[in-house]
Amino acid sequence: MEQIIATVRRFDGALVLVPGPGSDFPEPAWGDAFFYYAPDGRVPHRVQPYGTIVTKDHPGDTASDLDPPGRWRVNVHVDRATFRELTGEEPRSLRRPRDHAAVDSVLPHPVYGAVGWICVVNPGERTTDTVVQLLRSAHDAARARFERRREPGGPPKNA
Numbered sequence: 001m002e003q004i005i006a007t008v009r010r011f012d013g014a015l016v017l018v019p020g021p022g023s024d025f026p027e028p029a030w031g032d033a034f035f036y037y038a039p040d041g042r043v044p045h046r047v048q049p050y051g052t053i054v055t056k057d058h059p060g061d062t063a064s065d066l067d068p069p070g071r072w073r074v075n076v077h078v079d080r081a082t083f084r085e086l087t088g089e090e091p092r093s094l095r096r097p098r099d100h101a102a103v104d105s106v107l108p109h110p111v112y113g114a115v116g117w118i119c120v121v122n123p124g125e126r127t128t129d130t131v132v133q134l135l136r137s138a139h140d141a142a143r144a145r146f147e148r149r150r151e152p153g154g155p156p157k158n159a
Contacts (some may be wrong), residue, residue, distance in 0.1 A: 001072050005033050011139045013039035031055040037142035050138035051076045054082035062109035064121050075109055075119045075133045083116050091116045
């Protein structure tokens with residue numbers, strides 16, 4: 001987990017948040033990580049992270065069985081073509097049953113798969129390189145969205 005967080009921190013313009021006790025984030029977010037493109041170092045308004053790491057089950061999201069020690073999950077938003085390539089299905093047409101608790105396997109996110117999120121529980125030898133590539137692509141897509149929102153010569157819109 002720390003290796004992935006360190007890798008994303010090296011991406012140009014990356015903002016990595018890892019909330020903990022004493023932060024402004026609610027306790028359920030403590031220990032998780034949130035990845036944004038934010039060249040000014042501030043959390044963007046009205047923008048979701050392009051990737052996350054979760055370290056525990058959350059209400060409505062327990063299929064990955066993250067509560068036992070040492071379990072965690074990387075989540076990455078991908079484009080439709082990448083989602084199709086990785087899962088063999090369209091995001092909005094998921095039908096195959098999957099074991100979302102399986103480790104080191106690229107799967108549709110158990111809750112947000114239909115909107116283009118994939119996940120990997122405990123990336124290992126088979127999936128770490130893929131996860132890093134997906135995070136890099138998601139970061140680049142977030143940068144492109146950021147640039148499209150900017151007015152020429154001015155600050156970003158909706159900042």
